[in-house]
Amino acid sequence: MKNKKSILGLNIAGLVVLSSLLMQAEAKTVKVTMHAVEADLPFDNKGNTYRAWTFDGKVPGPVVRVTEGDTVEFTLINDKESKNSHSMDFHAARLDVVEDFDSIKPGETKKYTFTADHPGVFFYHCGSDPMIQHIARGMFGVIIVDPKDSNALPKADREYILIQSEYYANPDDKKIMMDNDWTNIMFNGGVFKYDPVHDSEATRWLQAKPGERVRVYFANAGPNEFSSLHPIAGIWDRVYPSGNPKNVMYGMQTYVVGPGDAVTLDLISPVEGANAIVNHSMRSAHSGAVAVIIFSNDADPEMGHGENILIR
Structure with missing residues (x-):
């Protein structure tokens, strides 16, 4: 009996070592x-x-x-x-x-x-x-x-990156930055970059089909302002602070992201139409922090994949 236990222990130890080696090999x-x-x-x-x-x-x-x-x-x-x-x-x-x-x-x-x-x-x-x-x-x-576990998160049908930052009229003036005297709040380096509703010259927006899980990787570059991120006409299906699968929340209307922080958020629309992802601090939204996402059955299949997860 003692020998059987010893053999079993060795086998288990061997499997642990093998598993560790396989994970190292995958890295x-x-x-x-x-x-x-x-x-x-x-x-x-x-x-x-x-x-x-x-x-x-x-x-x-x-x-x-x-x-x-x-x-x-x-x-x-x-x-x-x-x-x-x-x-x-x-x-x-x-x-x-x-x-x-x-x-x-x-x-x-x-x-x-x-x-x-x-x-x-x-x-x-x-x-x-x-x-x-x-x-x-x-x-x-x-x-x-x-995550190394491919099943740690629900499969996303499309992915997008949004990074909030502030625009200062005179980038050489450090004092206005210290005074937080910004002119606009931007997503991905542009004022109303993805918002043809508020800017008729905008030519870009996010796209998906109804029922698709859209994963938004959001970071707040700041350097000063917080973001109260909300999808108008939608609800965040799941929210993962810092994007870690272990940090999961469900059915969130807004999520606050401080400067230097990031979050992963999943959005699903059951209907065709538009949501508008905004910083719900209204001064921020009205100065440029809006990204329109159109849910349509004829959404461009290239959008939200590969190089198109960050729309330049």
Whole structure:
């Protein structure tokens, strides 16, 4: 009997080790390189521009997507034409803020490695001084860490990324940022970017079919304002703070997201028509923080998939 127990114990131990090895084998190393670039970019549907500080010349920066357990090998290259030092702070990383998130001068390169230990959607941004200005001028984005268990979340039919930020009329004036004297609240770097209702020059909006589960990865870049996120004419079916499957809430009308935070929200419409995803702080909504999503049986099948989860 003692031998049988010993054999059983060894078998169980072997299975645990094998399972651990299989999970390690499934994890991969993802190489991510970004360039800090200072460029003139449009901030509204009319094509008006401002001098943005960016990752890869885009606001928001590139979407990074990995799986829980993956190793991220990150490289930041500060363009030699930049006038300022820049850095990278990944909220999905556990590192040394002094060493790894340190600023680099124009023409320099910074590298570090981290493991994406927790599933969810995480904010990333430039952390160089003054951080408030680097974020306000556009140096932010998201990293999505998909759970290693593919069944941890209900399957999404479409996915979209929305990042809230503030537009300051004079991006060189740090005082107006400290005074929170913004002019507009934007989604994905644009005023009414996805809202042809309030801006006749808007040409983009989100799309889905009735009954589809639409997953919204939302981050609040700030740098100052909170967001009270609500889908007008809809209800958030499920809400996952920080995007972690273990943090689940059901049937939420609004969810408050502070600066530097993120959330995953699922939306399902049983009927054709429109919802309007807004920051329900009305000054924010009326100044640009509205994204219209049209539910239609002839929705574009490309929308909400691949590169079209962040509509540029």
